[in-house]
Amino acid sequence: MLNPDGFVWPIPGYTKITSPFGKRNSPTAGASSYHYGADIGAPEGTNLIAVADGQVTFLGFLGAGGYTLTLSFGDFKVTYCHISPNYLVSEGDFVLQGQIIANVGPKYVYGVPGNKYKDSNGKPTNGATTGCHLHLGMRINDKYVNPLEYF
Ligand SMILES: [Zn+2]
Incomplete structure (x- = not known):
């Protein structure tokens, strides 16, 4: 166990x-009917912190996840979706x-090549999202688990 004291809330x-x-x-259109993570509502700009020591193994725009950061450690991959592009x-x-590693992102993002997600008015959104929140995903050996069971 890499983190004998457990994970900290992100x-x-x-x-x-x-x-x-x-x-x-x-x-919302394009959002999965099986939800491979948990959403936590929070305003744009809210700090997101590393749940454990690890390495940032992905940082970029990832389809339905919008701007996404993946933190990897041991057999775990923890994803933070709909983050700020800053x-x-x-x-x-x-x-x-x-450590503060990201902030909750805006609902709308502009100028992202290939972003097919938008609201009912056609404004491009930060992935498949209806408002500012953290989508927290967790995989163990590449299998999705309920992240809330680990806090
Ligand atoms: Zn979600």
């Missing part, structure tokens, strides 16, 4: 789960548990 000050892990009705770290960086 979004200090916010605990309201706006969409849990598992089967659901798709909230990155605070770089892909490849090693980060420490509790």
Whole structure:
């Protein structure tokens, strides 16, 4: 176990789960009807911190996830989706548990090549999202698990 003291909550000050892990009705066009993560509502700019020591192995725009950061450690991959494009770290960086690694992103993003997600008025959104939140994903050996069971 890399983190004998456990993981720290990724979004200090916010605990309201706006969409849990598992089967659901798709909230917006293009959003999955099986939700491979948990959504935590928070305003744009809210700090996101590393749940554990690890390496940033992906940082970029990733389809339905919008701007996404993946933190990898051991058999775990933790994804932070719908983040701000004003990155605070770089892909490849090693980060420490509790370090601020990103901020909650805006609902709308402009000028992203290949972004097919938009709201009902046609404004391009930060992936498949209906409002500012953190989508927290967790994989163990590349299998999705309910991240809330690990906090
Ligand atoms: Zn989500």
